[in-house]
Amino acid sequence: MSADFSAYRRxxxxxxxxxxxxPDSAPLRLKVEHTFRVMEHAELVVDSLADDAREKQWRQNATACRAACLAALFHDCGRFPQFERYRTFMDAKSVNHxxxxFQTMRDGGFLSEEEPHVRGLAQCAVxxxxxxxxxxxxxxxxxxVTDVVRDSDKLDIFRIMVGYLENALPERDAVLLHVKDEPDAWTPRVAEDVLAGRVASYGDLRFVNDFRLLLGAWMLELRFAATRKxxxxxxxxxxxxxxxxxxxLLRPAKDRLYALLDKCRKEGR
Ligand SMILES: [Fe+2]
Structure with a gap:
């Protein structure tokens, strides 16, 4: 069982x-929801390490497991001052969130009561x-510790992105980085990245389908069996x-992604 983090949630x-x-702080309320989902998933990853053949040794490392859950809770705390100052979540148009x-956590002393090693690991992951x-x-x-946060974050970003991909939500355009919505178009370089087992750079994305390929390629980066499941x-x-x-022409990349998904599915059984 994970430790009790209720004081930190408060x-x-x-x-x-x-x-x-x-003003217009609805996006910040969504960040609170995102944060709690990411933390919940980090706790699930930590709790399921014993069943993960490649990762079970980490279950014994209480310091690293604690740091991972705390980092998940504070990983996006900079989104709040970012939005307050710049009215955007786009790092390229504001700051690296x-x-x-990291600076907000450190300067606010959020983990001042933790052992320095826990604090250092959590801050590094953030x-x-x-x-x-x-x-x-x-x-x-x-x-x-960093990978627990990144897996957990990705899992919730999948949920958020599917919402934007499938629906005409406000800010859809900004969330999808103003790429073109042409149902039959994709960027060959992004499909090549999938075949090479790489995650494309955001700078290469030109169409909504490139986003789909990018999200698919994220499966390659999921480290923990609990996340894949x-x-x-x-x-x-x-x-x-x-x-x-x-x-x-897109078939090989699609086949690769469906094969990866199948692997995730089998692991979950
Ligand atoms: Fe983030």
Whole structure:
């Protein structure tokens, strides 16, 4: 069983209350919901490590497991000052929200009562949670904590993105980075990334279908069996992939993604 983090949940909620004065703050309420879902998933990952053949040794590392859950809770705390100052969640048009989350946690003393090692691991994971590629020199422990947060974050982003892909929600255009909505178009380079087992760069995305390919390629990066299982059981990836056009040139990349999804599904059984 995970530790009791209810005092930290309250601390987070009290912190978010400080942003109630921000006009048009509905997006911030969604960030509170996202945060709690990410933390819930991080706790599930930590609780299921014993059943994960490749990861079970981490179950014995209470420091790393604790740091992972705390990092999941605070990973997006910088979104609140980001939105207050810039009225956007687009890092490219404002600030790196992971860096701002790290600074907010550190300056606010959110983890001041934790052991320095727990605090250091959690802060490192928060700082790195949105990196396209992680630094190679991370310790296995720091990498573990960071990966719990990244897996948990991705799982909830799948849910959020499916909502935007499938519905004409407000801000859809901004969330999808203003890519073109052409049902039959995709970028060959993004499909090549899928075949090469790489996750495309956001800068290469030009069409909504590129987003579908990118989200599909995220399956390659999910480290924990519990995340792959939750994704397979959610049915979200089927929705993402079903929107891709039925074009022979796209078939190899689609086949690769459906094979990955099948692997996730089998792991869940
Ligand atoms: Fe984030």
């Amino acid at each position: 601390l987070f909620l009290d912190y978010t209350e400080g942003f109630r004065h921000v 992971a860096l701002l989350s 700082l790195l949670h949105n990196r396209h590629i992680l630094p190679g020199m991370l310790s296995p422990e720091a990498r573990f 939750a994704l397979a059981e959610s049915g979200l990836m089927e929705v993402v992939l079903a929107g891709l056009p039925d074009e022979p």
